[in-house]
Amino acid sequence: MRRVLSIGLAAVLIIGVGFAIWFGSRGGGPGEQPGGNTNLTAVKGVIGSEKSAFFKDQRVRDVFAKHGLSVEIDTAGSRQIATSVDLEKYDFAFPSSAPAAEKIQRERKTTQSFAPFYSPMVIASFQPIVDLLAKQGVAVKAADGTWTFDMAKYLELAAKGTRWNQLPGNTTYPVRKNILIRTTDPRNSNSAAMYLAIASNVVNDNAIVQSAAEEQKVLSQVSQLFLAQGYTAKTSEQPFDDYLSLGMGNTPLLFIYEAQFVDRVVRNDGTITPDMVLMYPSPTVLSKHTVVPLNDNGAKVGELLVNDPELQSLAATFGFRTTKPAQFADVVKQHKVAVRTSVVDVIDPPSYDTLERLLTSIEKKYAASGAAAVGKDEGPL
Numbered sequence: 001m002r003r004v005l006s007i008g009l010a011a012v013l014i015i016g017v018g019f020a021i022w023f024g025s026r027g028g029g030p031g032e033q034p035g036g037n038t039n040l041t042a043v044k045g046v047i048g049s050e051k052s053a054f055f056k057d058q059r060v061r062d063v064f065a066k067h068g069l070s071v072e073i074d075t076a077g078s079r080q081i082a083t084s085v086d087l088e089k090y091d092f093a094f095p096s097s098a099p100a101a102e103k104i105q106r107e108r109k110t111t112q113s114f115a116p117f118y119s120p121m122v123i124a125s126f127q128p129i130v131d132l133l134a135k136q137g138v139a140v141k142a143a144d145g146t147w148t149f150d151m152a153k154y155l156e157l158a159a160k161g162t163r164w165n166q167l168p169g170n171t172t173y174p175v176r177k178n179i180l181i182r183t184t185d186p187r188n189s190n191s192a193a194m195y196l197a198i199a200s201n202v203v204n205d206n207a208i209v210q211s212a213a214e215e216q217k218v219l220s221q222v223s224q225l226f227l228a229q230g231y232t233a234k235t236s237e238q239p240f241d242d243y244l245s246l247g248m249g250n251t252p253l254l255f256i257y258e259a260q261f262v263d264r265v266v267r268n269d270g271t272i273t274p275d276m277v278l279m280y281p282s283p284t285v286l287s288k289h290t291v292v293p294l295n296d297n298g299a300k301v302g303e304l305l306v307n308d309p310e311l312q313s314l315a316a317t318f319g320f321r322t323t324k325p326a327q328f329a330d331v332v333k334q335h336k337v338a339v340r341t342s343v344v345d346v347i348d349p350p351s352y353d354t355l356e357r358l359l360t361s362i363e364k365k366y367a368a369s370g371a372a373a374v375g376k377d378e379g380p381l
Contacts, residue, residue, distance in 0.1 A: 040070040043297045046085055047094040048190060049075040050236060050257060051289065054318045063310045064301075071301060077234075078190035079359070082107075082352070092298030094291050096190040099352035101290035106352075114291040114302030116312070117320035119259040120343045121194045121287060123149050123181060123279040124240070126248040128172040130277050136167060139279060146340045149279035151202045154181070158228075159221060164252075173252065178228055181253045182239055185232040187363050192226070194285050195255045196358060197349035199225055201283065209350045215358055222358070223365050236260065244271045257287055258339060262319030265337045280340055283347045289320070 054060055055073045064071045076085050078095035082103040087093055093104050101113055130147055133139035140148045157179050165174040186192035200209045203218040226232065233239045240260050243251040264272050291302035305311055306323060316327040332339050349355060
């Protein structure tokens, strides 16, 4: 009996030790990282989905853990973060645009913010389309081999309702669709709002829209750039996935973040093919990813994202341009990504209030056209 009892106790001990090792390797509770570190401070933020992969990357989580933080994130659109998300349950907000950050700062009565990285807005296309637009003077090859997309000439074609098959000598893409850049839904998407910023600037005689009169001046033409597309996706991932998988026939021109394209090349997953080309709108805007801390813990996250060399280096591998340009340059050189080293033809977007009034007016035009309403729980970007 004594021997049986000893064997039983030994078995229980072995099982207990094994369970403890397994539990510790997985992380046993809130604030724990894999490895069982229970001394981390849990910090929660709401961010745009284009940064989700970065925050979920184990290397990024390990860097935060070295500084005593376990960072968890929810995703939402930049417009939603600034207007409808309950920020009381978060330590920081991380929208994809400066205007949204401006709104949050104003509402929270704070001037503190951190801008750890940014991404120029670009147009993803295909070489046959680029060559076709080059004959129209819309696409122009720069000295460094990258392409410029002339927004003024494009808007002239779009305003006339020009179709692809109406372009002289077009034998490569003779389809009856209107020549339009595909975007996401402007009612909740930051990338679409950035497109609106560019188009409104060009229509407003190359000046930032600031007054009510200027808003009315540009509204009719810029609204059509969205309404004429028909269905628009509510997140940036869906149209980019269509561009990657369905090709030129489905998506000849797509407005995206440069980081999306660079990230796919760095992954080397085969989704970027040799005929895929980036064009830089003239002018363009920068999507400035801006951390607005809501308390001291949120401020620590912002400070680390700006100042920690490991986090800055990792951000570059996800396609973001950081506060240290050499990091991004090294990544694109190593992976042979055909991007523009220096983006200089850049405008500032309108103020948050101006942009919001334009978006609200476009939203009303969507409603008048019978388009579906924006869902309350839609995803980001």
